[in-house]
Amino acid sequence: MDPLSEVLSLLKPRSYVSSGFDAGGDWAVRFSEMDAVIKCYAVISGGCWLVVEGETAPVRLTAGDCFVLPSGRPFRLASDLAAPPTDAKAIFPPINAGGVVTHNGGGGLFLVGSRFTISGGPTGLLLKMLPPIVHIRKEAEQTALRWSVERMRQELRDGQPGGFLIAQHLAHMMLVQALRLHLSHGLPEQPGWFAALADKQICAAMTAMHQDPAYRWTLQGLAGRAGMSRSSFAQKFREKAGETPMEYLTRWRMLLAADRLKNGSDPVSVISTSLGYESESAFSTAFKRIMGCSPRQYGRQGKSSGPVRQRAERQTSQLTRLVG
Template structure:
């Protein structure tokens, strides 16, 4: 799979709520407690403001535009940011699929989309690699999402047998299409794994690591994939992704290992060899530095295990251990 598919597969997005929102008059709603959730919506009619925590300026949303909030941050949505916000819990019913929630009689603004929950103990770390807001503005790009939005509306307004599954698949399509369009449109000077996918050279190197995580990649190998000199590649990768190529490779291997420890019966030895380590001890040492515990401890109790910050320098020692064994 490609890197975007790899990460979204590990997040295991599951449509928790696919619904519509119809508002009228003046309103402002605060959405909190969104840990490990992704929101993907399209504005069908009307306009509103969107403000996400730790993002400097509110975003104006117009009819036809789509937006994705992949980072799980609290946000506010409303007709006027100066109003006193109302907590979403007091407006929206308990999580359910389908239906339309109405505020102030509706009629001025209509939104349709889905909220995803994601699973896996490393979900939080992976969500941090995605941008806080993906905003699709171009009319040509919006057309790519129009069919999914229209079908979603039909499923909500005219329930049919199997409608829940249809809405779920449509929501997944909306999420993937929005992220693709965001990458194609360019992501500016943002730093991080997701932003790097928009760079042809960096994407080539990341794709190679994802395609063959067990391969004994060297800095020179990856630079050649990016068609760059080794020094220029190393500098650009660090500036674009936020960590060195070898640190990224090690962290990706440990993410794959954590997934298998949690969801398969494969032995630690089998996992270590499949990821390119010639000894279980070298793999276990690398895993502990990245994940904060041994592979066996993680398998027994993955809940709450900390994922090391992106700046953790684990790759150099891991490469030495892999070479020595």
């Protein structure tokens, strides 16, 4: 798989609600912080403002725009930035309801969206690999995304048998298509994983690491995959990704190990060998440095939301420099 597909697969996003929002008049809705959640929305008609906590500038959304919020931060949607916000819980029904919510009579804005729970781990490191805001403006190359959005609008409005399941699959398509379009623009503002993927040379090296994480990669070998000299590659990789190629490779190996420890039954010795480590002790040292606990501790807690795994995810979030 390619790096984007692999990271999304490790996150294991599951759409637990898709709904439409039809608002009219002057309005503002405040959405609370939600851990381990990705939100994806598309504006069908009208327009509004998006304000995300921690981001300095509000974003103007118009018909045809799509946006993804992987950070789980609180945010606000509003027809007017001066309008007093209403808490979303007072407007939207329980999370399993779906359908279309009408606010203030509707007619001014219509958007569709989905919320994805993240069941993969460690969520802290994985979510930080995605940008805090992905804003896709209406453009000609959005044909596939617009098709998914329009189909979701129809399913939510019509309420036909099987519509809930169809909406879930369409939501996953919207998410991947939006992230793919964001990558195709190739101009992430900050160093990080997305900035690295947007660069064809660096992406080629990252793809090689993802396709064969157990291989004994060297800086020279990765530079060859990128079609660059060793020194130029090392400098460019750090500038784009925010860390060295070997640091990225180690971090990716630990993410793969964490997923297998949580969801599989392989012993640590098998996992370490399959990821290119000659000794279990070397693997365990690297795992503890990245994850904040030993592989066996993580594995024991991995199938629950125990304190060891929660602490590991907090430490991983602090350690990571992939803030793209």
